[in-house]
Amino acid sequence: MLNGYHYEGPLPLGSVVAHNCGAAGLFSNKESPQVIITGEGLNNQYTLKLDILDDTRTYLAHTKVFVDELTAVGRRKLGQALLLYLRAYQGLDIHSEWGTLVGVRPTKLYHKYLDTCSIEETKKRLKEEFFISDEKLDLLSSVAHYQRPYIEQKASNDKRVAIYGGIPFCQTRCTYCSFPYGLIQDYPHIQNFKKSFIDDIEHMKSLIERYQLEIPTLYMGGGTPTSLDEDTFCEILQSFTSLVTNDCEYTIEAGRPDSITKKKILDMQRCGVNRVSINPQSLQDSILKIIGRGHTVSSITSLYTYIRNHTTFSINMDFIAGLPTQTMQHMIENIDYICKVHPENVTIHTLALKKGSPLYNGIGRTEMPSEMLVKEMVAYTKERLQAEGYIPYYLYRQQYMTGQLENIGYTLPNKECIYNIHIMEERQPVLSIGPGSSSKWMRGPDYRQQKQHMPKDVNVYISTLGTLLNKRESLSKKFWEVV
Numbered sequence: 084m085l086n087g088y089h090y091e092g093p094l095p096l097g098s099v100v101a102h103n104c105g106a107a108g109l110f111s112n113k114e115s116p117q118v119i120i121t122g123e124g125l126n127n128q129y130t131l132k133l134d135i136l137d138d139t140r141t142y143l144a145h146t147k148v149f150v151d152e153l154t155a156v157g158r159r160k161l162g163q164a165l166l167l168y169l170r171a172y173q174g175l176d177i178h179s180e181w182g183t184l185v186g187v188r189p190t191k192l193y194h195k196y197l198d199t200c201s202i203e204e205t206k207k208r209l210k211e212e213f214f215i216s217d218e219k220l221d222l223l224s225s226v227a228h229y230q231r232p233y234i235e236q237k238a239s240n241d242k243r244v245a246i247y248g249g250i251p252f253c254q255t256r257c258t259y260c261s262f263p264y265g266l267i268q269d270y271p272h273i274q275n276f277k278k279s280f281i282d283d284i285e286h287m288k289s290l291i292e293r294y295q296l297e298i299p300t301l302y303m304g305g306g307t308p309t310s311l312d313e314d315t316f317c318e319i320l321q322s323f324t325s326l327v328t329n330d331c332e333y334t335i336e337a338g339r340p341d342s343i344t345k346k347k348i349l350d351m352q353r354c355g356v357n358r359v360s361i362n363p364q365s366l367q368d369s370i371l372k373i374i375g376r377g378h379t380v381s382s383i384t385s386l387y388t389y390i391r392n393h394t395t396f397s398i399n400m401d402f403i404a405g406l407p408t409q410t411m412q413h414m415i416e417n418i419d420y421i422c423k424v425h426p427e428n429v430t431i432h433t434l435a436l437k438k439g440s441p442l443y444n445g446i447g448r449t450e451m452p453s454e455m456l457v458k459e460m461v462a463y464t465k466e467r468l469q470a471e472g473y474i475p476y477y478l479y480r481q482q483y484m485t486g487q488l489e490n491i492g493y494t495l496p497n498k499e500c501i502y503n504i505h506i507m508e509e510r511q512p513v514l515s516i517g518p519g520s521s522s523k524w525m526r527g528p529d530y531r532q533q534k535q536h537m538p539k540d541v542n543v544y545i546s547t548l549g550t551l552l553n554k555r556e557s558l559s560k561k562f563w564e565v566v
Contacts (some may be wrong), residue, residue, distance in 0.1 A: 084173055085135070087112025092122025096129060102185040103343050105482030107169035108244065110438045115140060118169075131161055132294055135172070145172070153511045155541050160214070176454070179487040181216030189489075194234065198528075202228075212331040222491075229476050233501060234510045241526040241562070243297045243514060245505050246287065248280075248323050249517035250305040251541055253340055255377040257364075258446050259406070263435035267310045270541065277315050279545045281322045282423040283516045286552045288325060290514070294563045300332045300502035308335055309342040317350045323355040323516075331355075332501050338362035338401070340382040345389075352394055358500065361387060361426075362401035365409065366417050373407050373447050387424060404460040405434030405485040407447030414460040418467045427498035431464045431472060433488040434455060435481040454486040459550045461488055468493050477503045512562070514555075518544040522555060524562040533558055 090100045100120055101111065107117060119134040135145040151157035163183035170177045181189070182332060187400045196205040206220045215223075220440070251423055252267035291298065303323060304417045309316060320335075335351055337343050351359070363383045365371060367543040369376065373392055390396055402417050417445045421429055434451070442451075453459075465475070472492035477500075480489045492503055505511045510530055515522045525532045535555055538544050544551070 085109055085117050086138075086171065087116045087275040088118035088120055089113050089116035090120045090122065090182045092120070092131075093124045093129075093493075095158060096124070096131065096161070099158045100131070100165065101240065102482075103162040103166040103183075104169065106166050106185045106487060106566050108173070108175070108483060109169065110483075120165075129157050130152055130160055133165070145234055148467045155206050155295040163213075167251075171480060177529055178221045178307055180216040181375045181480070181487055181489075182210075182216065182219075184209075184213040184215055185480075187481065188507055188509070189480060190223055190227050190230065190478060191222045194230075194510075195506060197227065201341065213339065222478070226475050226491075229474060229499070230304075230504050230508060231502050240510070242295065243299055243511055244291075245300045245302070245502055245511060245513040247324055247502075247513055247515040248284070248301075248303040249520040249537075250280075250303065250308040250311065251539070252305065252310045252320070253307045254310045254339065255528055256441070258441040259374070259403070259434060259437065261439040261443075262306075265541075272542070272545070273311070273315060274433075275545050276541055277319060279548050280319055281519055283550060283552070284322045284326065286555070287514060287516055290295075290344055290559050291326065294559065295332075298326055298331055300327045300334075300335075300505065300508075301327055302334045302502045304334075305466045306335040306336075307338050307484060308343055309337045309339070309347055313344060313346050313350075316347055317540055320354050320356075327355055332358060334358040334360065334500065334502060336360045336362075339376070340344065340386040344387055344402065348390065353426055358397040358399070358427075360399040360401065361390070363417070364401060364403045365413060366404055366411050367409075369443045370408060370413065373450075375441070384420075385425070391424070393478070397500075399428035399430060399492075399500065400426045401430045401432060401465075403434055404464070404488075405452060405457040407442070407450040410451050411456065411460060411463070414463060418464055422467070422474055425471075425495065427495050428500055429463065429493045430466060430490065433461060433466075433486065434482045437483065445448070451485070457463070457485045457490065461486075465491070474499075477507050479507055520557070521522050526562075533562065 088104050089096055089112060117140065121132045123130045131149040133147040134143055147168060149161050151160045161383045166183055193205060196208055200208065202224065206224060209215050209220060235284050252270065253262065254267055256266065258264060276389050311319065333356045335356050338361065364374065364376065366380050368380050390398060404414060442448055473495060475491050476494045477492040478489050506513060509525060512524050513522060518537055518541050520537045523532050523537045537551060537560055538547065
């Protein structure tokens with residue numbers, strides 16, 4: 084396998100190179116790249132020169148040049164040629180079911196085409212431009228048409244805003260995670276974080292009141308929000324709840340059973356939370372230990388039973404295909420449990436190998452199942468869940484995913500998470516609170532975005548919060564007052 088690339092050249096080609104190198108399994112590596120890519124845009128044409136060094140980086144092993152027209156279509160074709168070449172050079176299957184389509188949000192592109200084309204024309208266009216298989220086109224079509232009522236363009240849509248709150252802490256670090264923050268037990272300034280987070284909420288409240296915004300969805304994620312101690316969690320939750328409006332979908336990621344207490348569940352009930360996410364990832368103790376989860380299978384099943392018996396929460400459960408030592412039998416056991424207890428939502432992730440994660444650096448990497456086996460797992464879960472009455476309602480992809488597959492969210496009929504639809508399809512503004520979160524302002528017909536990214540470093544977030552809130556206020560004013 085090739086080990087890293089570096090690109091120099093025109094910026095418009097840079098994003099094309101990044102997406103397609105990622106889809107071929109290459110990480111950016113400026114210090115010691117094995118693949119050096121040089122781009123030019125001259126005389127109405129783009130040129131990409133690909134130099135591949137030997138494993139020792141001492142001599143040039145191979146050179147390839149790609150040329151196409153100086154247009155958006157030309158950039159796409161160059162990216163496709165680069166992707167297919169890099170996968171073939173590494174001995175990987177070049178016939179992905181997603182063809183040459185890269186990027187996180189394939190349904191977003193489907194919706195864009197569907198705005199001006201029929202269903203048949205949309206599918207034909209995607210097949211001709213990206214060589215997507217009929218199976219993936221059918222999946223895209225099914226998901227997009229389930230979503231369509233939520234994202235149809237309306238004059239008032241830009242006043243309907245999703246709110247996200249990010250709690251940047253966990254209790255343990257999973258081996259597959261490149262999570263940039265810290266463990267909660269290692270962070271000494273929780274009270275300072277709490278004050279800043281609540282100040283952030285109060286500023287958000289003023290924007291909601293000033294611009295008379297509707298808040299149909301409220302989502303607290305991270306990290307693991309419930310990793311906070313009981314008192315801090317309760318204070319932040321109560322403040323966050325002040326943003327709730329009538330008939331609001333209100334989700335808390337309560338992913339780890341080792342972070343949940345009965346008091347936290349009661350506090351969520353009192354605050355009007357109506358949806359929680361419990362994330363086993365897998366239901367085998369041996370796998371949970373390998374991937375660094377701080378809980379057992381029995382603690383997951385006990386938590387699920389308690390929440391089901393003592394609350395009216397809708398429940399989502401996350402599972403991952405492709406974990407170290409995972410077999411088809413393990414995935415069958417996971418889906419057997421789902422079909423027994425019927426959570427409202429199930430999300431099936433395909434493992435993405437992330438640079439900076441312990442797994443990338445070798446912990447369990449040699450025990451990962453093959454691409455073929457992971458594809459069989461994903462196909463099995465799709466067939467079994469749909470037979471059980473679950474409907475795929477959102478999907479997204481990531482770079483470095485095993486088998487160039489996808490993550491799919493399934494729902495029982497009329498139990499979908501509306502926030503997930505909007506965050507993926509990007510047709511509604513989202514305003515965010517907390518370190519590492521992103522706010523996006525957009526409206527139709529083109530849905531061009533203005534963005535603000537909060538710093539990932541918690542201490543930087545705390546020390547610069549005043550400046551960050553001023554910027555959010557300025558961007559909000561520009562969006563809602565200057566049309």
